[in-house]
Amino acid sequence: MVGILSMGSNLSKCSPRISIPVKFARKWGNFPISCRDQYKQFHNSPSSSGVLDKVNPFKKNSSSVCPPVKCCDDVIRVGGVEIPMYGYGTWQLETDLVDSSIEYALDTGIRHIDTSITFGNVEAIGRALEKLFKCGKYCREELFLSGKLPNFNMKPEDVYKVVSSYLEGLKVKYLDLFMIQFPVGVIVDKCCGEYVADPYSDILAIWKEMEKQVEEKRVKALGVSNFNIRQIHCLMECSKIPPANLQTELHVYNQDCELVKAACRCGISVTAYAPLGSPSLVQHLYNINGSDNNVGDPLMNNAVERIGRKYGKTSANVLLRFLLQKGIIVIPKSSKPDRICSNFNVFDFELDACDIEELGSLDKGKYGRMFTDNVWQGTSKHPEYPFPKT
Numbered sequence: 001m002v003g004i005l006s007m008g009s010n011l012s013k014c015s016p017r018i019s020i021p022v023k024f025a026r027k028w029g030n031f032p033i034s035c036r037d038q039y040k041q042f043h044n045s046p047s048s049s050g051v052l053d054k055v056n057p058f059k060k061n062s063s064s065v066c067p068p069v070k071c072c073d074d075v076i077r078v079g080g081v082e083i084p085m086y087g088y089g090t091w092q093l094e095t096d097l098v099d100s101s102i103e104y105a106l107d108t109g110i111r112h113i114d115t116s117i118t119f120g121n122v123e124a125i126g127r128a129l130e131k132l133f134k135c136g137k138y139c140r141e142e143l144f145l146s147g148k149l150p151n152f153n154m155k156p157e158d159v160y161k162v163v164s165s166y167l168e169g170l171k172v173k174y175l176d177l178f179m180i181q182f183p184v185g186v187i188v189d190k191c192c193g194e195y196v197a198d199p200y201s202d203i204l205a206i207w208k209e210m211e212k213q214v215e216e217k218r219v220k221a222l223g224v225s226n227f228n229i230r231q232i233h234c235l236m237e238c239s240k241i242p243p244a245n246l247q248t249e250l251h252v253y254n255q256d257c258e259l260v261k262a263a264c265r266c267g268i269s270v271t272a273y274a275p276l277g278s279p280s281l282v283q284h285l286y287n288i289n290g291s292d293n294n295v296g297d298p299l300m301n302n303a304v305e306r307i308g309r310k311y312g313k314t315s316a317n318v319l320l321r322f323l324l325q326k327g328i329i330v331i332p333k334s335s336k337p338d339r340i341c342s343n344f345n346v347f348d349f350e351l352d353a354c355d356i357e358e359l360g361s362l363d364k365g366k367y368g369r370m371f372t373d374n375v376w377q378g379t380s381k382h383p384e385y386p387f388p389k390t
C-alpha cells in the first residue's frame with residue numbers, strides 16, 4: 001500500500017498498484033514518487049529512501065543461542081518507527097502455550113508481536129520475553145511490540161495507566177506502537193450488566209494523552225484500530241502526532257480498498273488483523289452470544305486453494321502473500337509450531353497479476369466483515385460506530 005510497485009493495468013480494480021515488500025523484489029526505483037512524498041510529508045523522514053526499506057538494524061549478535069534461520073527484516077518505515085511487515089497475532093493464544101509459541105515465533109524469524117490487554121495474555125507474553133531477553137537469545141531492541149487502548153478504557157485519564165499496564169505486563173520500558181483499539185468507548189450498564197456505548201468518550205482528548213506517552217518515551221508511535229476514513233481524517237486534522245498505523249480487519253473477503261487507499265494517502269501504514277479470516281471467530285461468537293458471522297472461511301475457498309497449489313503453497317500463504325503484495329502488514333495468529341513456521345513461508349514467491357486479480361474479486365464488500373457489533377458489543381447505535389450497517 002505504501003511502497004507501491006507498478007504491476008500493470010490488469011490488476012484488481014481496487015488495487016491498481018501493489019507493492020512487493022519482499023527480499024527478492026526490492027525495486028525501489030519503480031515506486032511512484034507521489035506515495036513516497038506523502039510519507040515524507042506526513043512523517044518527515046528525510047532519511048527514508050523508500051517507505052518499505054530494507055533496514056534490518058538489529059542483526060543478532062554472535063552470542064545468540066539459536067540464531068534464526070531467516071528473519072522478517074522487511075519493514076515499513078513510518079512515523080519514526082520501522083514496523084516489520086510480518087507480525088505475530090496473540091488473540092486467543094492460551095497462556096500455557098505463550099512461552100513456547102512466542103519463542104517459536106521469534107525463532108522462525110518473526111520480530112513483531114501484536115498484543116492487547118483484552119486478550120488476557122500480556123503478562124504471560126511478558127514472562128516469555130523476559131526469559132528470552134535474560135538468556136541473551138533476543139533483545140528488546142530487535143522486537144516491535146504493539147498494544148492497544150481497550151474500548152472500556154476510552155477516557156483520557158486511563159491512557160497513562162493502561163500504558164503502564166503494558167509496560168509492567170510485558171516487562172519492557174516502551175511500546176513501539178500504541179493504538180486506540182476501537183473508536184467507540186463502552187461502559188457497563190448498571191441495570192443489565194452489559195456493555196453499552198459511552199456517550200462521553202472523546203477521541204481527541206484521548207489522543208492528546210497518547211501523544212504525551214510518546215513525549216515521555218513510553219511509546220514510540222501511535223495508531224488506530226477499526227477507524228473508518230472519516231475518523232482518520234478527523235484525527236489527522238487535529239493531532240500533533242499523526243497515526244503511524246491503522247490496524248483493521250482485512251482478508252480476501254473484506255478488502256476495504258477505499259479505506260486502505262485513504263490510509264495510504266494520509267501516510268498511514270495498514271495492518272491486517274484476521275488476515276486468514278480468523279477461523280476461530282466462529283466458535284468464539286458461538287460461545288459468547290450464540291451468533292455466527294456467516295462470511296465463510298477464506299482458507300477453504302476453492303480459488304485460494306487452487307492458487308496455492310499452483311505455487312506449491314498453502315492457502316494461508318496465499319492469503320498472507322496477497323496482503324503483503326498490497327503493502328499491508330500481516331499479523332496471523334497460531335499456537336501450533338508447524339503453522340507458525342509454514343505460514344511464514346511467504347517471502348519466496350510472488351503472486352502474479354492474474355492471481356491478484358482473482359483474489360481481489362473474492363471481496364464481499366460490507367458483507368465480508370467478520371468483526372462487527374457481534375464482537376464490539378453495545379457500540380452499533382453510537383454515531384461513531386465505524387462500519388457500514390449490513
Ligand SMILES: NC(=O)c1ccc[n+]([C@@H]2O[C@H](COP(=O)([O-])OP(=O)(O)OC[C@H]3O[C@@H](n4cnc5c(N)ncnc54)[C@H](OP(=O)(O)O)[C@@H]3O)[C@@H](O)[C@H]2O)c1
Pocket residue numbers: 088089090091092114115181225226247248272273274275276277278279280299314316331332333334335336339343371
Ligand atoms: N485490533 C483489533 O481489534 C483486533 C481484532 C482481532 C484480532 N486482532 C489481532 O490480529 C491477530 C490476527 O487475527 P485473528 O487471530 O483473529 O485471525 P487469523 O490470524 O486470521 O486466524 C487465526 C486463527 O487461524 C488458525 N490458523 C493459523 N494458521 C492456520 C493455518 N495455516 N491453517 C488453518 N488455520 C490456521 C489459528 O488456529 P491455531 O492457533 O490453532 O493454529 C487461529 O485460530 C490477532 O491474533 C490479534 O493479535 C486485532
